[in-house]
Amino acid sequence: MSTALAIAELEAGYEPGLAIVRGASLEIAAGEIVALLGPNGAGKSTLAKAVAGLVPIFSGSVRLGEKEIAGAQAHLLARAGLGFVPQTENVFAPLTVAENLELAAAVAHVKAKQRLPELYALFPDLAKARRIDAGRLSGGQRQMLAMARALVPNPRVLILDEPSAGLSPKLVEHAFAKLAEIAASGVAVLLVEQNVKAALAIAARGAVLVEGRVHVDAPARDLQVPGVLERLFFPHAEAAAP
Amino acid sequence: MILQIIADGLIVGSTIALGAIGLTMTYSLLRFANFAHGEFIAWGAYLALTFLGFFIALGGGGAMAPLGPFSFGWQLLAALVAGAIATALLALVLDWLLFDRLSAQGSAIVLTIASFGAALALRNFLQFVYGSLPAYYTRELQIAIHIVPRDVGGGLRATPDQLFVLGLALVLVVGLHLFLQRTTAGRAMRAVAHNPALARVTGIDVASVVRWTWILGAILAAVAGTFAGLVGQLRPQIGFDLLLPLFAAAILGGIGSVPGAVIGGLIVGLAESAAVPLIGAEYRAAAAFGVLIAILLVRPQGLFAERAK
Numbered sequence: 001m002s003t004a005l006a007i008a009e010l011e012a013g014y015e016p017g018l019a020i021v022r023g024a025s026l027e028i029a030a031g032e033i034v035a036l037l038g039p040n041g042a043g044k045s046t047l048a049k050a051v052a053g054l055v056p057i058f059s060g061s062v063r064l065g066e067k068e069i070a071g072a073q074a075h076l077l078a079r080a081g082l083g084f085v086p087q088t089e090n091v092f093a094p095l096t097v098a099e100n101l102e103l104a105a106a107v108a109h110v111k112a113k114q115r116l117p118e119l120y121a122l123f124p125d126l127a128k129a130r131r132i133d134a135g136r137l138s139g140g141q142r143q144m145l146a147m148a149r150a151l152v153p154n155p156r157v158l159i160l161d162e163p164s165a166g167l168s169p170k171l172v173e174h175a176f177a178k179l180a181e182i183a184a185s186g187v188a189v190l191l192v193e194q195n196v197k198a199a200l201a202i203a204a205r206g207a208v209l210v211e212g213r214v215h216v217d218a219p220a221r222d223l224q225v226p227g228v229l230e231r232l233f234f235p236h237a238e239a240a241a242p
Numbered sequence: 243m244i245l246q247i248i249a250d251g252l253i254v255g256s257t258i259a260l261g262a263i264g265l266t267m268t269y270s271l272l273r274f275a276n277f278a279h280g281e282f283i284a285w286g287a288y289l290a291l292t293f294l295g296f297f298i299a300l301g302g303g304g305a306m307a308p309l310g311p312f313s314f315g316w317q318l319l320a321a322l323v324a325g326a327i328a329t330a331l332l333a334l335v336l337d338w339l340l341f342d343r344l345s346a347q348g349s350a351i352v353l354t355i356a357s358f359g360a361a362l363a364l365r366n367f368l369q370f371v372y373g374s375l376p377a378y379y380t381r382e383l384q385i386a387i388h389i390v391p392r393d394v395g396g397g398l399r400a401t402p403d404q405l406f407v408l409g410l411a412l413v414l415v416v417g418l419h420l421f422l423q424r425t426t427a428g429r430a431m432r433a434v435a436h437n438p439a440l441a442r443v444t445g446i447d448v449a450s451v452v453r454w455t456w457i458l459g460a461i462l463a464a465v466a467g468t469f470a471g472l473v474g475q476l477r478p479q480i481g482f483d484l485l486l487p488l489f490a491a492a493i494l495g496g497i498g499s500v501p502g503a504v505i506g507g508l509i510v511g512l513a514e515s516a517a518v519p520l521i522g523a524e525y526r527a528a529a530a531f532g533v534l535i536a537i538l539l540v541r542p543q544g545l546f547a548e549r550a551k
Binding site for chain 1: 429430432433436437439440442443444445446447
């Protein structure tokens with residue numbers, strides 16, 4: 001499978017000289033789901049936002065297919081095929097469901113009449129709610145809309161920042177089943193998650209980020225062994241133990 | 243009497259509403275209160291005066307031939323358009339020179355104080371260029387026509403120019419509403435106002451949307467200034483005097499809400515109009531203060547705040 005997203009030695013952060021992501025490297029192939037895991041404060045969300053163009057990159061490389069995109073503006077990345085779903089406030093609440101999707105289609109120069117029925121088929125709940133303001137949707141529906149919005153321009157890579165946050169276990173299962181469907185269509189998915197169990201259940205690989213660096217990049221089944229992740233998340237605790 | 247108060251209030255309110263729309267749009271996208279917005283109103287009015295002279299000269303000079311029952315000819319309509327375009331350019335230059343640079347490193351309070359300074363500079367430069375004496379687009383006398391006879395609610399009279407101002411303001415507000423609701427550019431503006439970061443990852447060029455917001459706000463301000471000059475007189479303080487009613491209207495409607503700014507503008511206009519027979523014409527401007535204080539005490543988030551979010 002071809003590499004859809006390649007991150008190499010990435011350093012990024014909100015303030016100059018204060019890197020939160022410190023030399024992270026990761027590759028994702030087309031159609032693959034990679035779960036980005038790690039303890040709180042490891043820099044998972046910052047890494048996702050840096051790749052999406054929302055956080056300044058200090059050094060390193062990010063390639064979307066063959067194209068170097070490190071430091072590119074977020075709106076150009078979205079149009080170039082990199083979809084990003086933020087953790088919170090990930091829909092335009094004052095716009096209806098249809099307006100959210102039509103706007104994404106218009107700015108990406110995608111034919112809404114052709115693309116929206118495909119997305120409504122993938123997310124039938126959205127079809128029923130298309131005339132409702134996004135701000136009135138339930139948490140699960142919002143997450144579906146956020147994914148659908150990011151999928152409108154047919155992205156090659158989809159990055160999701162904690163899509164399970166605030167959802168019930170049943171809704172998480174539903175949302176992740178949709179993600180598996182999306183990946184099966186050839187989209188590379190980078191799933192930033194705290195819900196390790198659910199993420200590894202659908203991911204091919206898991207990358208563990210500790211203190212801004214990818215500490216381990218291994219097949220998901222290897223990380224599902226009890227006790228492995230705890231050791232990887234807190235390597236210093238193990239070293240300090242008597 | 244009551245009908246006349248309502249009609250006068252709506253005419254004044256329509257001008258306030260047009261100005262308040264620009265103010266609230268700038269606030270919702272750029273997150274600062276732009277005190278220089280009043281000067282866009284004044285510059286729009288005076289630039290239209292300059293273009294009016296140009297178009298009259300272009301037509302061979304002499305007096306402006308009025309269009310139908312109005313006091314003005316086609317030259318003022320052309321000057322209104324040209325003045326609005328020139329005001330939009332002025333707003334873009336001010337953004338490029340000041341606000342864009344400061345927003346990259348400053349907070350909302352820095353931008354607000356900068357807008358104070360810009361307002362002072364723009365007002366004084368306007369006075370330097372045009373002088374402080376009142377000016378007029380036309381010296382044609384207009385006779386108010388009876389629209390409702392005196393025995394119905396005290397009657398209602400208005401000049402054709404006042405009806406033109408009310409009608410065109412209504413057309414612009416409806417047009418703006420359709421633009422924001424139906425067009426991609428309008429929806430992009432609403433999206434950026436709601437969540438700029440999400441707008442960026444959706445593929446929206448936020449910088450371009452901000453530029454269009456300045457352009458739209460300045461055009462509406464210029465039209466408001468020209469209307470104020472048409473039904474009254476041109477003075478360098480015309481924008482400064484409207485600033486308080488603009489803020490009262492924007493806050494009353496709920497900062498960030500365009501429909502709120504329109505309703506707020508009309509309410510402030512009606513309050514000003516009702517203040518004349520109740521407390522005297524000299525205290526008319528105090529009505530906007532009264533409305534502003536009442537809103538801040540009773541409903542500080544404004545009437546349409548939920549929609550604004």
